[in-house]
Amino acid sequence: MNWDVETLSRIQFAFTIMFHYIFPPFSIGMGLLLVIFESLYLITRKAIYEKITRFWIKIFAANFAVGVASGIVMEFEFGTNWATYSRFVGDIFGSPLAAEGIFAFFLESGFLAILLFGWNRVKPGMHLFATIMVALGSILSGFWIVVANSWQQTPVAFEIVEDFGIRRAVITDFWEMVFNPSAMVRFSHVIVGAFIQGAFLVMSVGAYYILKKKHLEFAKISFSIALMVAAMGSLAQPLIGHTHAQVVEKYQPAKLAAFEGLYETQKNAPLYIIGWTDPVTQETTGLAIPGMLSYLVHGTFEGEVKGLKEFPKEDWPPVKGVFQSYHLMVALGMFFIALTLFSLFMLWRGKLFEMTWLLKLYLPAVALPVIANQLGWISAERGRQPWIVQGLLRTSEGISKSITSEEVMISLVLFMIVYTLLFFVWLYVLDREIKHGPDHLQVIEAGFKKRSEKMDVIKTN
Template sequence: MFSDVEFLSRLQFAFTIMFHYIFPPFSIGVGLLLVIFESKYVITRKKVYENITRFWIKIFAANFSVGVASGIVMEFEFGTNWAQYSRFVGDVFGSPLAAEGIFAFFLESGFLAILLFGWNRVKPGVHLFSTIMVALGSMMSAFWIVVANSWQQTPVAYELVEFNGHMRAVITDFWGMVFNPSAMVRFGHVLVGAFIQGSFLVISVSAYYLLKNKYVDFARKSFSIALFIATIASISQLFLGHEHGKVVAEYQPAKLAAYEGLYETQTNAPLYIIGYTDPETKSTYGIKIPGMLSFLVHGDTNAEVTGLNAIPEKDWPPAAMVFQSYHIMVALGMFFIALTLFSWFLYFRNKLFSSRIMLRIFMFSVALPVIANQLGWVSAERGRQPWIVTGLLRTSEGLSKSVTAEEVIISLILFILVYILLFFVWLYVLDKEIKHGPTDENSPEAGYQSEEDFAETISKF
């Protein structure tokens, strides 16, 4: 195992990308909430929304910094570990990555400076516009990355050309590549997952303050707004996930079969609620709903769904892992829907903020959307195996020919050490900012601002 360059390279890339993917969803989710918080401040002139906005800008900046630092490594890995893959997809993959850097990263990072240092230097409208641009930049960054990844899942608008003795994919239609069959539904799925993750971070911190009976007005308002976004996003994810599943069924039937542990092509195909699958015996065990998979995919319980046995076994994904990661992700999604809807029931009965059990659940549940997003990518990427580009290039064919197992092991160990340090620095900064609280020592706790105070504040801009 530890002498297998392919296994080690895949392990290294999985570790680096999974660590990196902790941070972009937080940035996207908190970015959206920042727009709402600051809009409320500009419209209502309430001091509490200024405090909320300024507090979460600091959290956003800390998260953004670690996300950038951890993301740079992956681009180097394309050249060091996956040179054959980079040669094959360079013409296709390079375009969305360049667009991500030019139209997304620079947009986000440029206006972030105004968010951090411009509160007392620009007018409120300019600062709000900057906040919108930062949020838009974070979403556009996700868009171009998802486009690149989706092309690997459902490659279109290309031709294979021989260059210096190697085959490579060349774009024949740029917009056809961008709007490939899975790009938009996957982008929506990723974006909404990020909204859930960012919302649960805000809710978690707000719940912590309410349990401590600190910054109560601040916590109640930020909790309520974030809960609204979390609820809408959680429910939306149910429908987006369904649409994504239909695309997977059409273009990647092996992946869908692994998701559902379906080995025989059949009508009235069952949907497993919980269980496990054994690829050795080609059997799946658990609680199932007969015909539901056929209905969800085709709208007809008698429709046929392709099983793994219709696909050469050498092209099977690792069904056991994919089945479990997919089902845990779905279970977490259903939990988010139940939790948020029940919270609104308590909210309208004026019992949510007084329920210490619910506040504790929310305080610790911040990790669950992170796990769900990670498992979503595990399901998508492991479900694509053994292809690195579906139907065109196998993962084993994308490796660099010169890299050795020893080199990968050494670099992996170094990455682990550095990333552990980076992770604890991130946690330290968050802990420090959260314990410091949303207000300065000399400023009033979140409350209403008088017209005179507001006019004085505006004059400083």
């Protein structure tokens, strides 16, 4: 198969960023839960909350390490594979990335040592403060990354200048660029998705312990708190998604048309629950709610929604893939609402932890929010094609001029090998820590204490 540089570079960037994005949502979601767990410990002073907090700190640390390691590569890809794009957006894109490093990553990393190693070395209030700062740092990191990406979706506060024949975008108003039209709603959508993903990890491990009849108090409390976070996040997502769709309709109407397989501009536009679209015949079939797309976007069934035929065909996104990824993401979101609300009802009735079939469902369900978050980004990024910066720079124009397809292929294969090994190391560490359980840390500390006492006796003698 003879792939060109653009295709291979897009595959490479998609692979590296999708692999990396497995981990930040876990860190963000678990950061929130760590704050809740440790706050409950400080309020109640119950030993069980200390055990819960300290166990999940270990899982958080393993996830954080792999997330950082896998994310470094992408910054280099901007220069190696996407040099033309980097020159065009560098003056703008660099600002939020620099802010992410200064105000988010340094904050997160600076307090991480206290979070991991300071439990018996600092006061409880100081340790909780460090936990909050790490959680806040992970959220702020997501904010600045989403700001940078959102500017590409809805570019504002810039002017185009030309130096020596090279066009580039320059910021005219930093804060207008930061709070561009899609930034806040997309940030909310991303962060709530991360909360759900982190909560499902905790519920999956909690369900495992309950089914094994091990660490029952630990597992039931962890599961219950994570379930409440997952339920609230799942209920919030359709509301945020509704606002997001209105922003997309206003600034990226071709993307919304691709989401719903809408070819003709029309009032009373249908909203598809499930279906199939064919851009060749320009037909979409399936189960649809008549007029619901118009109502959701405009607040009236008579609202007009633009179809793909309003745009040149060369400006259409890849409609089939975007349509399916978007609808699968929505379907998973609806499943999360049904699952978490039913589980909350069973928890309220005191029967949740007796329902073996439901707990077994939560074991593999940890993968579903990961898939949903990935599908959300696939829909957003493929939906703005063929633009790498909406309306300003095409993806085909952003590629590096000096790189060859052979070089990209070699680096892609190497990345696949290294990332596969890294993924299995991550799975191994998680598996080991989960099998050791929450009591393992106390056993280690008891061993250190006994060894220390022996050394004191030796010194005294």
